[in-house]
Amino acid sequence: MRFQDVWFRYGRRAPWTLRGVDLTLQPGETAVVAGPNGSGKSTLLQLAAGVLRPGRGAVTDRPAVIGWVPERFPADQPFTARTHLKHMAAIRGRDGTADIERWARRLHFENFLDVRLSRLSKGSAQKVGLVQALLAPPGLLVLDEPWEGLDAQTREQVPAIVAEVVARGGSVLVSDHLGEVARLPGASRWHVRDGEVHAAERPASKKVIELAVDAADAPDAVSRLRSAGFEILTVRDEVPQP
Numbered sequence: 001m002r003f004q005d006v007w008f009r010y011g012r013r014a015p016w017t018l019r020g021v022d023l024t025l026q027p028g029e030t031a032v033v034a035g036p037n038g039s040g041k042s043t044l045l046q047l048a049a050g051v052l053r054p055g056r057g058a059v060t061d062r063p064a065v066i067g068w069v070p071e072r073f074p075a076d077q078p079f080t081a082r083t084h085l086k087h088m089a090a091i092r093g094r095d096g097t098a099d100i101e102r103w104a105r106r107l108h109f110e111n112f113l114d115v116r117l118s119r120l121s122k123g124s125a126q127k128v129g130l131v132q133a134l135l136a137p138p139g140l141l142v143l144d145e146p147w148e149g150l151d152a153q154t155r156e157q158v159p160a161i162v163a164e165v166v167a168r169g170g171s172v173l174v175s176d177h178l179g180e181v182a183r184l185p186g187a188s189r190w191h192v193r194d195g196e197v198h199a200a201e202r203p204a205s206k207k208v209i210e211l212a213v214d215a216a217d218a219p220d221a222v223s224r225l226r227s228a229g230f231e232i233l234t235v236r237d238e239v240p241q242p
């Protein structure tokens, strides 16, 4: 998929949200889109998914099947999760019954399949959003903040799901404002800032620095390091020696 000199704005007189984006996502490639809040990450993903159209330029070489998982799954619909997913499978020309059961088991929401979407928690609705994007193997999977709103058990599944799409030759575009990029080793990084999007140079090598802080200071330290652009690999308890 290619962004070819893509410009986008939300209204004819509005300022440009994105300007002159020129980037390519190869088959089998994953790119993580990072940038400050409101910089245009979701906008870029929606242009990739074809949900928004560029004001100028073009998005080309899109695969036939695109799975798009929005940041917030629109759950205000009068269907159960199962009925909604069956409709989504039918749109893709599939029966879907077995796949829906399999995904529901994998993401631990078998008990919610027959619950109306409007009654689901945000996390469960996000799972339905994730499954609808995977019912037909996507050539491009677009995940908007996939770690947000999901429970810890399901968050752990995201890298495996990404790896499965990539292994089939699909590409994946993921936005990330929490700095969770370390969960996707090998992913390219795209940075959105001041309306421009640039692919980061791949770092030649890295060093791992161990650091100890008082337990009470850990959340603040993690958040400050992340906002300074550092990757947090692990946070573990250290039992004091007697």
Ligand SMILES: Nc1ncnc2c1ncn2[C@@H]1O[C@H](COP(=O)(O)OP(=O)(O)OP(=O)(O)O)[C@@H](O)[C@H]1O
Binding pocket: 010, 017, 035, 036, 037, 038, 039, 040, 041, 042, 043, 044, 177
């Ligand atoms: N539907 C819309 N109409 C008008 N402006 C919008 C719309 N959606 C987003 N914007 C504006 O476009 C800019 C980019 O928004 P976008 O949601 O793409 O940013 P983001 O980087 O994904 O933000 P966040 O990290 O907070 O999710 C913001 O200034 C936002 O207010």
